[in-house]
Amino acid sequence: MSDVPEGNLLIRGAHVLTQDPHVAGGMVDVRVEAGKIVAVGPNLPDANARVIDARGTVLMPGFVDTHRHLWSSIFRFMAIDWGYNDYYEIVQIQYSPRLTPSDLYTANLLGALSAIDAGVTTLRDESHVQNSPDHTAELVRALRDSGMRAVFAYGWPSIDLLSWQFESTKPHPSDMRRAREELLRDDSALVTMNAMLRGPELGGGPDLAVRDIEFARELNIRSSMHVGHLKEPGIEWLDDRGALGPDLLFLHCPATTDHEFELVRDSGGHVQATPWIESVMGGVRPPSTARMLNAGLKPGLGIDTETGAASDMFNVMRAALAADSLMHKLGQTDFEKLPWLTSSDVLEAATISGAAAAGLSDRTGSVTPGKDADLILIRMDDINLFPVTDPTKAIVAGGHPGNVDTVMVAGRILKWEGKLLHPAWRSVQQDAQVILSRLVEQSPPVPAGYVPGVDKWDQ
Ligand SMILES: [Zn+2]
Structure with a gap:
């Protein structure tokens, strides 16, 4: 895994789905400074920024x-x-x-x-x-x-x-x-x-x-x-x-x-x-x-x-x-x-x-200059998605978490090159297993026996 980028970023080469009708997407660059999206457009300057080569991906809001x-x-x-x-x-x-x-x-x-x-x-x-x-x-x-x-x-x-x-x-x-x-x-x-x-x-x-x-x-x-x-x-x-x-x-x-x-x-x-x-x-x-x-x-x-x-x-x-x-x-x-x-x-x-x-559209939800950089990169050249006729259709019909290459929240990268970066995720799983086993041992889950698909809450 290459070094995880930090600081100012220039994301280049992705197909951008902005989800903002006022910001043109497509093959444009996205520049991130101090955790915020500062520019979306073609051929943005890479001065004082780490360049992320995002060819083969879709960049979209998280x-x-x-x-x-x-x-x-x-x-x-x-x-x-x-x-x-x-x-x-x-x-x-x-x-x-x-x-x-x-x-x-x-x-x-x-x-x-x-x-x-x-x-x-x-x-x-x-x-x-x-x-x-x-x-x-x-x-x-x-x-x-x-x-x-x-x-x-x-x-x-x-x-x-x-x-x-x-x-x-x-x-x-x-x-x-x-x-x-x-x-x-x-x-x-x-x-x-x-x-x-x-x-x-x-x-x-x-x-x-x-x-x-x-x-x-x-x-x-x-x-x-x-x-x-x-x-x-x-x-x-x-x-x-x-x-x-x-x-x-x-x-x-x-x-x-x-x-x-x-x-x-x-x-x-x-x-x-x-x-x-x-x-x-x-x-x-x-x-x-x-x-x-x-x-x-x-x-x-x-x-x-x-x-x-x-x-x-x-x-x-x-x-x-x-x-x-x-x-x-x-x-x-x-x-x-x-x-x-x-x-x-x-x-x-x-x-x-x-x-x-969620009351947060001033901060997140689209690739819009001024919003926080809550962005994801989805690898469109993976075996299950390529070739692509329309990125939106491909992501909705065929996407899965394994295609998510990069995840950032307010400019901080939390998943990089397909790997979750949180250092404790394996130990969190183990802790969860211990808790689940304890509870199930104390008191096994026994459903009331409704026919699957039928429920007393259905009216
Ligand atoms: Zn609920």
């Missing part, structure tokens, strides 16, 4: 994962054949209260490193294991140690979980204020803070949800919440109470109505989909990506949980296309009038639209 429960990375793929109910009962209720602060450090770092390896440079961590201030501190420390850009979305405790959900009368944990003041004050840092709220459907009803939203607004942080699982009109309820706004991000939205999407659009709010999980996991189906676009929204995409999804956005983009196409074919009436999703739509969703959904 992927933005708008929805990940990073703590669950330790239970990788355990839930792939389960519906939501078994995932909830086993991963959330049975296992998550047993995770120590140190376990959660390992879990978050494991998930973050596999995301970086796959070209994800920004990740919103929906973190609902706030079991003590020490748990919170270790979750955040892992995000910082990973080197990636992350939004830590402070959720609720997983101890005595049912007391926080559904019929709960408890407001969002007041400890979020301490975390904001002591741990995550700096909104210009690489790791920033949001609130992961239960929302009107997953905890305590709409009035409590509005109080929780007001609490987050008091702390000057954005909020996300899961909606549309239970066929309840949560977004309408919030609109009735005047609570919608541009600081809200709605997650999944499988049963959200077209009218509710219009309400979100009119309020300047945001939506996102996790099309792989929404295709395979009973209880959260189906993806609403096309309906979101059709309502004039720009959805972000997300992975959700490694208990049932790979840690890369290639898989998620393909799931969005496959699910959308199938829903057209199956003649679901809502979908007959919708345009087909294209590869450009899903690449946009996985980059710049995700950055907007």
Whole structure:
């Protein structure tokens, strides 16, 4: 492996997909200084810069994962054949209260490193294991140690979980204020803070949800919440109470109505989909990506949980296309009038639209002068991608994490020549194995026996 470049960079020879309609891409150079993109254009000067010869690659913004429960990375793929109910009962209720602060450090770092390896440079961590201030501190420390850009979305405790959900009368944990003041004050840092709220459907009803939203607004942080699982009109309820706004991000939205999407659009709010999980996991189906676009929204995409999804956005983009196409074919009436999703739509969703959904489009999500250099190089001359007729189509249809040659966040290279640079990634895996073995030995995972693909949460 050659020396890892540092400092000012001139990336030359790549095909650039800027994801910014105002910045021309193609065969142009990209210059990075002090962690920021300073110029995009032909024949840029290489003075005082290390030149990266990127011939044979596509240079594009790093992927933005708008929805990940990073703590669950330790239970990788355990839930792939389960519906939501078994995932909830086993991963959330049975296992998550047993995770120590140190376990959660390992879990978050494991998930973050596999995301970086796959070209994800920004990740919103929906973190609902706030079991003590020490748990919170270790979750955040892992995000910082990973080197990636992350939004830590402070959720609720997983101890005595049912007391926080559904019929709960408890407001969002007041400890979020301490975390904001002591741990995550700096909104210009690489790791920033949001609130992961239960929302009107997953905890305590709409009035409590509005109080929780007001609490987050008091702390000057954005909020996300899961909606549309239970066929309840949560977004309408919030609109009735005047609570919608541009600081809200709605997650999944499988049963959200077209009218509710219009309400979100009119309020300047945001939506996102996790099309792989929404295709395979009973209880959260189906993806609403096309309906979101059709309502004039720009959805972000997300992975959700490694208990049932790979840690890369290639898989998620393909799931969005496959699910959308199938829903057209199956003649679901809502979908007959919708345009087909294209590869450009899903690449946009996985980059710049995700950055907007995360409230970070001034900093990341496109190859735009003035933004931080959150960039990836994808090797297009690999055996699975070359020859290339259209780089966007090739990346969406055929890309995988092994094609990701280089990953940088704010100009700092975290993957180089196909190798993840974090020095501890092997030991993090070993630590994760020890934790997983301990938990499974104490309490084996026994699903309730639903027929795969059927779930009591499906209505
Ligand atoms: Zn989720």
